[in-house]
């Protein structure tokens with residue numbers, strides 16, 4: 741997608757349902773995310789947070805409803821879909837780096853293939869991104885030679901190399917040893933500060949308070965609360981949210 745329609749929200753989800761067989765995992769979801777907004781999504785396991793992320797870049801196909809990214813409906817296949825996935829960067833709990841490729845190759849592969857960058861240009865930009873996430877010295881290593889925190893920062897650099905319009909993070913720190921969580925949250929907070937539109941599934945309250953403009957609380961496939969971080973953590977409205985916060989705090 742090359743046409744940017746600046747007045748449209750970055751993401752517009754209207755009446756989206758997602759079923760797996762007879763299980764309704766997303767129920768009539770409406771959601772608008774303006775450009776530059778940082779949204780943290782919380783909710784119990786199985787509430788549909790990952791599925792919400794995945795329908796936004798068509799890793800899963802919504803059963804009904806409509807999804808627009810930057811004013812344009814999600815393409816169904818082909819080159820347009822590859823470009824959508826470049827526009828909507830995603831970072832997963834399990835990093836998902838290519839194990840048999842060096843870190844710099846992980847970062848440059850997409851830009852060469854999808855953005856048609858020359859190898860040298862892709863490499864220069866890739867090194868710039870690795871410096872930005874603080875792991876330029878790891879560029880020639882393989883993922884397994886890096887710590888979890890370094891691998892996740894490489895995964896963020898890889899997504900950024902596609903020059904995304906929006907970044908989705910699905911529990912990006914949940915698989916990390918505790919001492920590596922902050923180095924990843926730091927990179928994400930910088931990105932938020934630079935104005936990236938972000939949807940972040942995370943229970944890291946410190947990050948939500950510091951970087952999020954908005955918190956969504958999901959339960960049973962619905963957005964139950966949609967408010968500010970301060971309001972959510974200090975005065976949650978629903979019993980579901982109170983119960984949930986009682987368990988994670």
Ligand code: ADP
Nearest residue numbers: 760763765783784785786787788789790791792
């Ligand atoms: P969360 O990320 O909030 O834990 P998910 O979006 O992963 O929730 O899952 C929501 C519900 O959908 C869960 O009941 C889960 O078991 C189910 N689910 C997720 N993915 C699939 C799938 N590919 N096939 C069948 N059921 C799925």
Ligand code: MG
Nearest residue numbers: 789790791910
């Ligand atoms: Mg999940």
